[in-house]
Amino acid sequence: MMWLSVLPPLPVVGPLVIAGLLLMTSHGLPRPIPDIIALATTALTCSLCLLLMHHTAHQPLVYWFGGWVPRHGFPIGIGFVITPIGALLAAFIGLLFFATLVFAWGYYDEVHAHFHVLMLLFMSGMIGFCFTHDLFNMFVWFELMSVAGFALTGYQLRTSALEGAVNFTVTNAVGSYLFLAGIALIYSRIGALDFGALERGVAAQPHDVVIISAFVLLTTALLIKAAQVPFQAWLSDAHAVAPSPVSVIFSGAMVSIGIYGIAKLAWSVFAPSAEIRHVIRVLLLAMGAFSTVIGGVMALLQRHLKRLLAFSTISHVGFLLIGVALWERRALAGVFVYFIGHGLVKGALFMVAGILLALCGSIDEIELRGRGRGIWPAGVAMAAGGLLLAGLPVGLMSGGTDFIAAGANALGQGWLLWVVILGAGCTGGAVLRSSGRVFLGLGPVAGEERHSPTEEDKEKPDRPLWLMLVPTTALLVLSLVGTRFGSDVISPGTLRFMHPDNAMILDGARAIPAAALALRAPPSSYTAWVSVALALAITVFSLFRHRLPRRASRYFQPLRPMLTTLHALHSGDVRQYVMWMAVGLAAFALAFAVS
């Protein structure tokens, strides 16, 4: 099919060109035009990616820029290799941007079309990151995505947004320099940048210290982006203060895409090294488990709604990292399902936060108590989102959880289920508690959350409620009905993802036919109900604590010092975050030293 071979670069360079032209003409365009152009671009990009996904089901699509096909199996240019998984995630990203632009319709008309330009560049960076088959090219898209994120965080020019943006920029800039150092190390050893060529180089010397160090640096950079313990603290600063449409993208896609990057590098490049596989199974699993729990507990302690949601993102992305670190087929398939499910639900929840900011003029849970009664549909959306975060056994999030749980059980790592229950219960409970307090006026006495940082905040109330509710509801509904993907796209796609076909990509051999082996969705386990029960228990306890005898809360007194420490870890001091990076790197060194 000739026309198919033209498609691969378009979802990336198309939005880039549109963004450039939009900036060029922004001074002359009347108001709704940039909105319409940006919406059309994202919609088109999303459909292109779906088309690509459809046509790569049997064979990945390989595209060499500049026509530089590999010479004797050695890549000379940059390739895009489009696999069903990459195309699916790209389509999801396009969809999320589309929904966000609908949500933000007309909101940012002050500074010409700058918001739209930045959003389109942001989307290009993410999609390029999904498609690329070259390490340095991956860095370029990674960095484009970061720079767009930095600029968008401070977009509203509020003081705390600027501070959050500084923390975000500094930590992620250090991360990108670590990524570059990793590229330099692996280049000094293997002398190539294409994933396929690198994988062959790793297979030739799987125990090499230089290659292992390169893995550590690259993974650390991506863990910083994915905000995993101990690199997590910037996220709650940035996501809490960014404009809510931007937070939708940050939490829905940008953070989890770091996990996709880790999985991509692990399977396409570093898989032949036994030492690296071992450290992934041990250290990354531990980091994921810590993130799940710490993120969940911290979410429970917040009163600033966006900060609460930001911590829940750390928790859920930690679960994604667990799925990758299990190094198992079903768990990996679950990661992709969960990726999309979480992105949809979390995006919808940040939209609800945006609705509150616009219509109720605050983001503080305690201050907002009962003030959401007039906009109850938003409350329904928020409660539904909370239940889905808690693991209600319907839709994509729980489908992904079941896959990952099946993988963990098969490996005898059943204890992970309790980590997941704790994380999901806490984050779901936190969201349900907030929705009860804001929309039903429950919970007159605040608990531990009253000690957490908050601030006055509001966004422009210039959009009707229905305009903001439509994308919110659409995302939630999609997260409920999308389960079909589990068998149709994700399971054959996951096999492709785990076994990159280098003979086809580099040597032009015939593609290995897609295995007929389809992963059956495992039955939903009891864990879902346990975590939902935990979430409901937390909600009831925190909303009705004034009815409880005083003794009940005294049992939690011994926890105070621990909670204070947790708050101190997220102090907002960027120097401390840099220090934690050094500690994280040392943890990697230690893990390799003992293994």
Add this chain to the structure above:
Amino acid sequence: MRILMTLLLLLAAAGGTAVVLTRSPRRQVFAMAANGLILALLFETLQAPDVALAEIVIGAVALPLMFLVILASARMDRAPRRPDGGR
């Protein structure tokens, strides 16, 4: 050649240290400009003239100038704005 390169590498390390240890931002700018020049020379001996040229225009001229402008602006008489000048 080797001696020159050794010397420049050591100078680059010293230059980086100087940038870090110069705690006053205004003096740090000059350390940065000097460090940019050292790096450019080092890149030239590493047979990378393209990079050396870029480092001179960016690292030794453009960036220090931006730092200076920012510091000048920050020193200007300006009452702190309202704590939160949100839109």
Add this chain to the structure above:
Amino acid sequence: MMNALPWAVSAGLLAIGLYGMVTSRHFVHLIGCLSVVQASTYVLLLAAGFRWNAIAPIFSSFAPGTPAVDPVVQALVLTDIVVGATVTALLLALALELHKRRGTLDPDQLRPLSRHRKG
């Protein structure tokens, strides 16, 4: 000694840059330290593509085929320099806006959300 010196210098620059960031008392100083961290990646990348007794990869006065150093890493470092310049410019703009609002650039006094803590 020359065999390992560039690697050691690069590692040293990374360490000293991070040290500077951890101990910084002024945001503009911290941004300067970030540029030192970045300088370590320049040195590392160029060292990874260096070769003794080779010319620069520009065949204007030498015949094509003369042994030359690696042009790829040089292209990567060029991109790296642009990345550094853009990120630094953004950070400086952020710092300036912060200074206008808060009147200080001391990291001890700049914490997101911290000022609005209510009891």
Add this chain to the structure above:
Amino acid sequence: MNARARLLTFLFACAGLGPAVVVLILHLPRFGAHALPYGDLINDSAPRERHVANAVSAVNFDYRGIDTLGEEFMLLCAVTGVVVLLRSKRGERVDAPAGRVEGRSLRPRSDAVSGVTRLLAPVTALFGLTVALHGMTTPGGGFQGGVIVASAISMVFVGEGYRSWRKCAPSVAFDATEGAGAALYALCGFASLLAGLPFLTNVLPLGTLRHVFSGGLMLIENAGVTLAVAGGFTVLFGEFLEETRVETRDDES
């Protein structure tokens, strides 16, 4: 966490990392004496197949041209970000008086400074254009040349003062230049697509090796980068220089 605890934890982590770094350095290949398969392939191919003497430019614009495309848009993104941060509150008014630092007298600009910059700015701009133009044959190219051109434009600020500088560098024009340059680069790729070739494949005659106009499509891409970088850095310098003016804000009395 106070400064001391932070430093101690950092040093502790470094103590753990130190031995790992030493082991790594001992295992790294000998400096300047390891194989460079990718680089050798390019050095062999660039003069022969692309008629370009400067292999670095060939990598930037052809072999790994999509990297440079991403990089141009990264620059565009950062400049847009700076504009949003600095300009949006200030608005587009450009009649603010110069700001001053307490305790320092404002000296009138001397004729000597003005004369020197009048001479220097065009020469610098010309030099920048030369560097950009000869990117295929000598060190340099659109990026370095573009920054030099941008600094030449900013030199006018020093010599001629704010008003003439603003007249010579209106921000609107340079926003457009920047966007146009980056879009031009991307459109080169679409030209290849129209010719039925993969994105960014050369579609123009290659010219002769060591000639200024060698490299085909790379020349157009180089021009796009020059425009984008010159425009971008002029806007960047301009936005920063604006910040040395006293602000007159609508929202403050």
